[in-house]
Amino acid sequence: VQKQIYFDHNATTPIRSEVLQKIPHWLSQWGNASSIHWAGRGPKTILRDTRQSFADLVGCHPLEVVFTSGGSESNNLALKGVFQNLRLQNPQAPLRFLVGAMEHPSITKTCLALMKLGLQIDTIPVLRSGEVDLESYERLLTDSTRPKVTLVSHMTANNETGVVFPIKKMVKLARQAGALFHTDAVQALGKIPLSLEHLDVDFASFSAHKFYSLKGSGVLCVKKGLQIEPLIHGGGQERQRRGGTENILAIAALGEMCKQKDEVLIQYERVTKLRNSLEAQMRERVSGILFTGAQCKRVPNTSSVIIPEVDGETLLMNLDMEGFAVSTGAACSSGSPEPSPGLLAMGLTRKEAQSSLRISLGWSSTEEEVELFLQKLEQIVVRVRSLNNSK
Numbered sequence: 001v002q003k004q005i006y007f008d009h010n011a012t013t014p015i016r017s018e019v020l021q022k023i024p025h026w027l028s029q030w031g032n033a034s035s036i037h038w039a040g041r042g043p044k045t046i047l048r049d050t051r052q053s054f055a056d057l058v059g060c061h062p063l064e065v066v067f068t069s070g071g072s073e074s075n076n077l078a079l080k081g082v083f084q085n086l087r088l089q090n091p092q093a094p095l096r097f098l099v100g101a102m103e104h105p106s107i108t109k110t111c112l113a114l115m116k117l118g119l120q121i122d123t124i125p126v127l128r129s130g131e132v133d134l135e136s137y138e139r140l141l142t143d144s145t146r147p148k149v150t151l152v153s154h155m156t157a158n159n160e161t162g163v164v165f166p167i168k169k170m171v172k173l174a175r176q177a178g179a180l181f182h183t184d185a186v187q188a189l190g191k192i193p194l195s196l197e198h199l200d201v202d203f204a205s206f207s208a209h210k211f212y213s214l215k216g217s218g219v220l221c222v223k224k225g226l227q228i229e230p231l232i233h234g235g236g237q238e239r240q241r242r243g244g245t246e247n248i249l250a251i252a253a254l255g256e257m258c259k260q261k262d263e264v265l266i267q268y269e270r271v272t273k274l275r276n277s278l279e280a281q282m283r284e285r286v287s288g289i290l291f292t293g294a295q296c297k298r299v300p301n302t303s304s305v306i307i308p309e310v311d312g313e314t315l316l317m318n319l320d321m322e323g324f325a326v327s328t329g330a331a332c333s334s335g336s337p338e339p340s341p342g343l344l345a346m347g348l349t350r351k352e353a354q355s356s357l358r359i360s361l362g363w364s365s366t367e368e369e370v371e372l373f374l375q376k377l378e379q380i381v382v383r384v385r386s387l388n389n390s391k
């Protein structure tokens with residue numbers, strides 16, 4: 001039987017055994033959390049406990065936690081919720097948002113949808129190094145020839161390069177310009193210690209399936225006192241911010257992972273060492289290899305590489321045949337031959353972007369897996385290059 005090795009944790013994570021073990025118990029809590037009779041009490045307790053554990057993990061107040069179905073919904077809710085709320089307050093006022101250049105499609109496509117309703121959008125450029133271009137950001141914020149910026153949306157950590165952005169600094173500049181700040185923290189959860197209070201953001205998005213729990217659960221943190229219009233109107237759940245009977249099973253799973261605050265710190269150290277060793281070995285064993293974003297502060301697990309003369313899709317398929325799961329750019333865009341827009345925004349050429357590979361390690365990744373991966377990668381690169389040269 002072929003060994004399967006999973007190095008695509010930025011696409012989704014396997015479910016932790018602590019979570020799997022408790023699923024039968026949570027399934028027995030089938031009541032509606034809004035019911036005031038006995039059947040609602042267990043689910044209501046799960047909801048309350050997860051709200052508290054999540055708030056403790058990310059450094060916010062429990063009442064700021066709004067449960068959603070995942071990262072995409074959280075991002076939609078933040079952007080559309082702010083837009084609609086401001087529109088309702090003042091239908092005539094021009095609205096302008098600033099958005100990062102490497103955001104996930106759940107941000108960029110939401111922006112395109114809101115532009116049809118009159119929203120003005122400017123993109124905050126990213127440098128070739130993978131860092132945000134802070135000078136351009138300041139210029140965009142203070143441009144007096146344009147409508148005032150009402151919201152900035154910038155991811156905390158990038159899904160492709162793993163680069164961690166200076167959110168605290170960016171929030172400070174947004175405040176000076178009188179703008180609200182949203183961060184998509186989907187790729188930061190469980191990878192770096194987070195404190196929303198310290199970062200001082202107004203809104204932050206999260207997804208449970210990137211954090212060893214179940215699909216179908218996410219969070220949008222909304223700072224106390226701020227209003228958003230809900231995307232889903234319904235029974236008044238989540239303090240009128242997100243209607244619909246709560247997904248108790250997936251929320252309970254997220255809550256279980258939130259208790260692993262100490263493990264986040266342990267894995268941070270361990271996975272950083274493993275990723276650094278992987279990169280050092282790739283540098284030695286794969287000629288011409290280049291690393292994207294490696295000079296910046298990064299989440300511990302991600303390595304984005306360009307392997308010249310080797311097409312990323314070809315490499316991915318060859319690795320897949322040998323049992324290795326990696327990615328070329330974002331998983332959500334795989335299946336499409338177009339190079340990743342995020343990498344192009346950094347200034348990579350189409351050719352470089354097409355030769356890119358993303359390796360994202362996780363809590364269960366081991367030195368042995370890294371070694372097996374290196375051996376296969378080395379062999380496949382040599383084979384593909386010699387096939388290319390013989391054409």
Ligand SMILES: Cc1ncc(COP(=O)(O)O)c(C=O)c1O
Pocket residue numbers: 010011069070071072073075104106155158159184186187206207208209218332
């Ligand atoms: C940065 C980022 N934001 C949002 C999402 C979407 O999250 P979900 O899959 O929970 O909708 C992803 C998923 O890849 C992501 O990487």
